[in-house]
Amino acid sequence: MKINRLETHDRLQHFVKDQSINIFQGADECLKKNTLSLALQEKSSYVYLFAHPRTADDGVTKIMYWQPRLTKPEAQTNSYLFRAISKTDNVEVCWLIPPKYMWEQYKIGNVAENELVLWSIAQYQHNKHKLQAREPDDLPDSKIQDIYAEIKQAMKYDKMMKSLYVTPSSEGLFLLS
Numbered sequence: 001m002k003i004n005r006l007e008t009h010d011r012l013q014h015f016v017k018d019q020s021i022n023i024f025q026g027a028d029e030c031l032k033k034n035t036l037s038l039a040l041q042e043k044s045s046y047v048y049l050f051a052h053p054r055t056a057d058d059g060v061t062k063i064m065y066w067q068p069r070l071t072k073p074e075a076q077t078n079s080y081l082f083r084a085i086s087k088t089d090n091v092e093v094c095w096l097i098p099p100k101y102m103w104e105q106y107k108i109g110n111v112a113e114n115e116l117v118l119w120s121i122a123q124y125q126h127n128k129h130k131l132q133a134r135e136p137d138d139l140p141d142s143k144i145q146d147i148y149a150e151i152k153q154a155m156k157y158d159k160m161m162k163s164l165y166v167t168p169s170s171e172g173l174f175l176l177s
Contacts, residue, residue: 026051027082027091030066037068041086043147044070044139051080070144075124075132095120095131
């Protein structure tokens with residue numbers, strides 16, 4: 001089978017752009033719509049967005065799970081980490097580490113070559129401690145624990161309040177049930 005390199009390259013560029021849009025759209029949605037992310041942003045100047053794709057039960061579909069947090073997780077393959085400035089669109093890539101079996105595809109000279117992915121892989125292999133090290137303005141552990149405790153308490157309260165509901169009475173008043 002003869003391959004048209006230009007057509008293949010164009011398709012690859014479209015695929016890479018599409019994948020980038022999907023990842024950054026997921027980060028944006030997590031940042032702006034996720035309840036925990038919004039609560040963390042109210043109490044901290046930053047939030048980490050940890051993403052890791054998993055295969056769905058059908059064995060084919062990939063699902064990206066997003067976890068907002070105040071600390072960097074342990075660096076791991078098949079994961080992405082972003083750091084966002086709270087209440088802004090400023091998002092920094094901390095790492096993009098694909099599954100190990102895909103690492104060769106990102107090397108220089110290959111069609112899927114990607115400098116940021118190569119840097120992330122190299123850091124994961126040789127400087128993992130630096131990759132997952134705290135940033136200078138990360139909050140101290142005690143403050144992080146306090147924030148999580150406050151948010152947990154607020155979410156319990158919200159859940160309790162949502163379990164109460166309002167019903168109309170015959171006099172046109174509303175009663176809590």
